[in-house]
Amino acid sequence: MDIIYLLKLGEIHLKGENRKQFIELLRVNLRRRLEAIPHKLIVRDGRFFLYAPDSYDADVSSILNRLPGINGWARSKATAKDLPAIIAAALEVYKNRLDQGFVSFKVESRRADKGFALDSYALSRELGHEICEKYPQAKVDVHTPDTVINVEVREQVYVYADSESGVRGLPVGCAGKGLLLLSGGIDSPVAGFHMLRRGLALENLYFNAYPYTSHEAWEKVKSLAEVVAGYGGPMQLHTLHFTEIQLKIKKDAAANCSTLYFRAAMMLSADRLCKQRRLNSIVTGESLSQVASQTAENMRFSQSYTDMAVLRPLCGTDKEDIIRTARKIGTYEISILPYEDCCVLFSPKYPVIKADFEQERRSFDRLNLGPMIEEALASCETITVQPKTSGCKA
Amino acid sequence: MSRIYLDWAASAPATEAALDSFTRIAATNYGNPSSLHYEGKAAAALLSAARSAVASSLGISQNRVYFTSGGTESCQIPLLSLLRKQHSEKTTILVSAIEHPAIFNQCTVLAEAGFTVKTIPTTSIGRVEAEKLARLLDTSVALVAIMAVNNETGIIQDMDTIAEVIKNSAGRKPFILCDTVQTAGKIPLNFDLDWIDAYTLSSHKLGGLRGAGALILRKPLQVLALGGGQEQGLRSGTENIAAIQALAVALAESMQQLPQNHAAAAALMGQLISGLRSIPGVCILPEERGAKDERFSPYIVNAAFPGLVGETFLRILDDHGIAVSTGSACSGSGKKRRVLQAMQVPVAQAQSSIRISIGSSTSPAEIDRFLEIAQAQYQRYRT
Incomplete structure (x- = not known):
């Protein structure tokens, strides 16, 4: 038997003339995510009605929980516009909630079809009365109910209890596609998640420092990309072999500048890849003052090696907030696996904290890393990672 | 090979x-x-x-x-x-x-x-x-x-x-x-x-x-x-x-073969320790261990390659066809080197150590080949 899922849009409703384009993009994104699931999707008056077999409920829920662009969703009953049928549906929905321990309730009715005999208030009152009659323990509470029974009168009548939360935001792709610099740490997957929610599709770039980092470290990054893809759909993971560049920096640059120069070299490489792949921005997990390389002066320096937009969604957040989000989206447990992060190797004891822009630009340019970066890009390895949605819930 | x-x-x-x-x-x-x-x-x-x-x-x-x-x-x-x-x-x-x-x-x-x-x-x-x-x-x-x-x-x-x-x-x-x-x-x-x-x-x-x-x-x-x-x-x-x-x-x-195997291992270990000592920067752990030191098993030696994390060197050697280990294989990928630290080996030196252990079919040619690769790769990757 099919379950009907009602999807609630959020920020899309604030859009003006172009709202239709956002809705269409959301529709396309959802259809792609549901490719392996038999389903019917109806979009009417800015409402999404999804029909899918109940045997796929876990998969559908997992996809809806992670789909940027919807604020929430609910499993709904659908009935004819016939009062006894609506009452029966409302009693069933309330009974399910009662079985879960929710006792007090209120009924909220909306009529898109104003031709329906009862107005919203009368319909709510009638259904409330029937619920109280049938279940003596039921208690109406219009201010802080345990559960809300929603009724929407449209071409048919939809009855459902409280909505599940979505990740909100905008449909992925409405803001184009960027390049996420993905390390094995906690921050960068969270940065990716935030940008997906703002509608930016992503490709991922990992700087591989093998043998200083292990195959397991790469597997960890791949796992992180899979979880992030749970929110954005299948995405590319590019692996750039960076060891020779790191060794050259280590050998030829002042020790206290090595991290600064790695970041600049990474930015330069990301810039080239963005242009090759026609991506519109670079996304990093930097958070101001978190580590020595993440000062305003050092960010200015590394950013000067690209003219792409550099998006740093975590810049003003603190670590606790980032960890909380990482736990919520399911990346934290992977990020803390004990494999080396490409950023922490070669870290000098006393790194430059406030780069002297002109001086460091001159020193970095003298390293002449351009040819090495081109060589690394020529042997860049790209795979497509598939969404992984089990084991975590946003 | x-x-x-x-x-x-x-x-x-x-x-x-x-x-x-x-x-x-x-x-x-x-x-x-x-x-x-x-x-x-x-x-x-x-x-x-x-x-x-x-x-x-x-x-x-x-x-x-x-x-x-x-x-x-x-x-x-x-x-x-x-x-x-x-x-x-x-x-x-x-x-x-x-x-x-x-x-x-x-x-x-x-x-x-x-x-x-x-x-x-x-x-x-x-x-x-x-x-x-x-x-x-x-x-x-x-x-x-x-x-x-x-x-x-x-x-x-x-x-x-x-x-x-x-x-x-x-x-x-x-x-x-x-x-x-x-x-x-x-x-x-x-x-x-x-x-x-x-x-x-x-x-x-x-x-x-x-x-x-x-x-x-x-x-x-x-x-x-x-x-x-x-x-x-x-x-x-x-x-x-x-x-x-x-x-x-x-x-x-x-x-039955203990006496002859032991003698052969002692000769190989002497070759191995002397070879390791000749690689600039490498030290045997403990440093007091001699090439033919009877206080130690001739089958096992621990050596530090300062400037190169033991696990990194293990990967490099593995890619060159050589299997060694860091510490006890049974202790997994834990980063602590409890045994070496108990011997007051400095942490950085302990972290850069690998264990090389030999057996009855290990040959002098294999030891030479290992030393050659270890020296070249250590020089290339040490930081």
Whole structure:
């Protein structure tokens, strides 16, 4: 038997003339995510009605929980516009909630079809009365109910209890596609998640420092990309072999500048890849003052090696907030696996904290890393990672 | 080019004879040795023959030999048997600072159960400090664990000195557990010392197969884990006859060939240590170890490559066809180097160390090839 899922849009409703384009993009994104699931999707008056077999409920829920662009969703009953049928549906929905321990309730009715005999208030009152009659323990509470029974009168009548939360935001792709610099740490997957929610599709770039980092470290990054893809759909993971560049920096640059120069070299490489792949921005997990390389002066320096937009969604957040989000989206447990992060190797004891822009630009340019970066890009390895949605819930 | 295997202390290749015995018995002898029918009796006869062979190889009586699943279980049985004596006044366990995780980590459970676990410090070469051991040996000590040969550095304990300290201690003698997993079949040792209560063996370290080991006991124990009562109730569970027979075969071989293998290993280790010392920056851990130092097992050496994390170097060598390890293979990918730190090796040096362990088929050419690759790659990747 099919379950009907009602999807609630959020920020899309604030859009003006172009709202239709956002809705269409959301529709396309959802259809792609549901490719392996038999389903019917109806979009009417800015409402999404999804029909899918109940045997796929876990998969559908997992996809809806992670789909940027919807604020929430609910499993709904659908009935004819016939009062006894609506009452029966409302009693069933309330009974399910009662079985879960929710006792007090209120009924909220909306009529898109104003031709329906009862107005919203009368319909709510009638259904409330029937619920109280049938279940003596039921208690109406219009201010802080345990559960809300929603009724929407449209071409048919939809009855459902409280909505599940979505990740909100905008449909992925409405803001184009960027390049996420993905390390094995906690921050960068969270940065990716935030940008997906703002509608930016992503490709991922990992700087591989093998043998200083292990195959397991790469597997960890791949796992992180899979979880992030749970929110954005299948995405590319590019692996750039960076060891020779790191060794050259280590050998030829002042020790206290090595991290600064790695970041600049990474930015330069990301810039080239963005242009090759026609991506519109670079996304990093930097958070101001978190580590020595993440000062305003050092960010200015590394950013000067690209003219792409550099998006740093975590810049003003603190670590606790980032960890909380990482736990919520399911990346934290992977990020803390004990494999080396490409950023922490070669870290000098006393790194430059406030780069002297002109001086460091001159020193970095003298390293002449351009040819090495081109060589690394020529042997860049790209795979497509598939969404992984089990084991975590946003 | 064929690979060079220098991780014999983690697991040795099975000998031809052990493998032949294993496959033959696994294929034909499927009876349960506890069963009363013909097939069961045939299996029981093989078990008995294996016990007799192991006892004969070690020069002990066969009623002291109990088969287990390996070295770790052999260590666990006497340790966990202490939990059956919780009302005893003996509530202290002494473990040398360089014990294998099979003992060191198991002691955390005993500590949680109320035992006081104390660590016996070692000298900078990893030998138990006799004076400190003497001071720790009071009447509350239930068990002392001291490994005969350390699996990470190869240090051989000075058994005579330890025996003297233990014999001179006041009160009733504690139970002495001696981890001899890296000793049996490799280093000359008397398995009938009157002051040692338990010795442990692991088959796959000496040319047998995984899944079999032995616990050599002076007297039976009251064990924690009960079951069908196999091995005189000491280790319940159906016996792995094929692997146990392979253990008997491999142990007999290695004991017979011990003098010549030991001499060959000593020559190879001399070549290896001299070669390592000639690589600029490399140091042997402990630094006091000489090229032909009889205080150490000629099968194991630990070397630091400063400026290159041990795990990184392991990967590099692996990519060049060479298998070595960092620390104990049994301790997983943990970054702490507990054994080296107990020997006061500086953390950075400990982190940059690898263990190289050789065996009966290691050749001088392989050592040369390893040294050549190690030198070149160390120079390339050290930071």
